[in-house]
């Protein structure tokens with residue numbers, strides 16, 4: 001019998017509790033021993049909970065209990081999750097987490113501590129919620145050199161863009177709708193400014209290429225400047241706008257990564273990832289493109305990935321499960337200008353001036369009077385921004401996924 005604890009009894013924590021209860025027999029069979037919950041850490045009172053005796057407000061109850069071998073950290077945020085995780089790993093307990101902020105920020109250090117103490121630090125739920133992506137990337141695609149990862153990694157922004165695309169809602173209306181449906185936080189900045197997706201693509205890149213990709217080196221744009229007009233233009237060229245976490249290993253070995261809204265052609269599978277769903281396309285040099293799709297957030301989907309890691313930790317009690325990456329002082333990031341893209345642009349300047357500045361452009365039928373829309377040749381982010389400054393009245397500039 002393995003003894004476990006949950007840290008944080010919010011949406012995901014209560015989902016972990018529910019799955020451990022309802023699927024106890026299946027989980028016990030998969031882990032080759034039953035997993036019994038001994039503690040739930042939360043600072044709030046849960047007097048009406050059927051197992052209220054499990055609750056504690058003191059993390060030391062868990063740290064000092066030699067019986068506990070695996071802990072699900074689902075409290076979110078950096079602190080005190082970081083300090084608690086370090087202490088738990090140092091005390092010889094495996095920790096599994098859905099906390100992408102913590103994994104992207106302190107993952108290398110926590111993985112090192114886990115290795116030192118011969119325990120596991122696992123984070124399947126930190127990217128793509130319930131979608132199996134961490135383990136498949138690490139294990140099932142292990143024979144490949146990963147060429148590229150491109151994913152819709154944030155459900156909130158995908159819902160907002162989907163409402164704009166299908167129901168003709170403005171960004172503000174779609175955001176209010178997302179908040180009313182519980183898909184967006186009252187303070188939605190982490191989602192709509194792209195920070196959440198940035199942490200997730202940093203984790204996937206670190207895992208795919210085996211070295212820490214520092215998320216602060218990833219150029220990040222959110223969807224706050226995307227308008228209904230942009231969405232309509234995209235439709236007019238057979239595309240949709242999606243927030244894409246993008247990472248590619250370049251020929252010089254460096255990693256180029258960004259988070260930004262991109263125009264996706266309707267014949268690309270990523271264009272069909274709708275509503276709050278996530279979809280991640282991984283390209284390997286042997287397997288080609290593989291696609292992972294499913295619920296990227298939510299109580300039971302995320303908890304399903306957390307509990308799977310708990311099972312794996314119990315199975316790998318004696319021998320560590322080698323999922324992770326190495327910290328490196330090497331400069332492995334290619335920088336914001338590491339890769340060129342074509343851009344869709346709108347300006348109140350003339351087509352003639354756009355042609356003079358950008359050279360060979362493909363004009364797009366204008367949907368508004370006094371406006372020029374066009375597609376550029378391949379440019380770096382700085383080239384696109386510098387040239388755009390030469391035009392008067394830039395309205396939009398959006399990369400095109402190819």
Ligand code: HSE
Nearest residue numbers: 153154155156296297
């Ligand atoms: N806010 C995140 C999303 C939750 O919308 O995808 C899951 O990380």
